[in-house]
Amino acid sequence: MTKTFLYARVSTSEQTSEHQLVQARDAGFDILDEDVITDHGTSGVSTRLADREGGKELLYKLREGDTLVVRWLDRLGRNYRDVTDTLRELLRRGVTIKTVINKQTFEAHPKSATDEAVRDALIGFMAAQAEAQAQATKEAQAAGIAHHKATAPEKFKGRKPGFTRVQFDQIAALLDAGLGHSSIAKETGVHRNTVIRIARDKSAADVALSRWGM
Incomplete structure (x- = not known):
């Protein structure tokens, strides 16, 4: 019997896996509580999915015909190579990936070579965008810290x-x-x-x- 899993990566205290589950269910995904796999306090930049506790569990449980739901591809990671390699491996296994945001579907078995090419191009674009956003956030944080160190050093x-x-x-x-x-x-x-x-x-x-x- 095939299953639908939700993978939720929670990297800060302000984020919760419950919120991501509610969003997924509101978007129409039928996900059981026991099929929610979460990584808490884990960076999507420096830690590969396969090296996270929840990521290991997810990769072990997914089978051909299953569906993996994520809020967006950045939950899988913010490293371009890691995300694209992971997605392509799951697709080769026969796992379909769906996102809550933008309602993107990456079919494990595209109907044609053209559909497969479009799918793979979209994966590359979205993974690159996730890494670019992570880099931009890091640079903005560094600039903010530098500013506050100069103007309010006592806080640091x-x-x-x-x-x-x-x-x-x-x-x-x-x-x-x-x-x-x-x-x-x-x-x-x-x-x-x-x-x-x-x-x-x-x-x-x-x-x-x-x-x-x-």
Whole structure:
């Protein structure tokens, strides 16, 4: 018996597989809850479908005559080569792929060579578009981060340490010597709670100083 699977890749906390399932059902796809396969917090750029836990399950379960539904091809991935290779392998297996957005259908068994050529060209175009969008998003994010680093560095550096490099070195030395937190605070002029935080994680305190060029 053939099945219809939904593959949902969820890469951020704002996305949900439930939302993608609702969209698919609203578009007319009859999908059982147990036939929804999801990858959570997975990049579509750096991680191939075959290397994701959900992707492995999907590739194992799909059989000839089955239908794979995705919100759009970018759910399968945002790497042109990975997406096109995956789609062509599934089509060779006899799996038909359908998208919720734009309602595209990639038939496993096209009626003619012309239909097959059109199908393959469309796959290439959509996969290239997904990668291009991912690259554009990455560049926009990088530009935004650079802008905010220049205009609001405190948001990226975190709170400025309440101690200097000299005080940090003094605290570290006194901690190594076995002095108590209260005594160190009195000796260095640094608040006792700050001394305790440094004692718990010296490396984090060192990194915080470095971020602020201290």
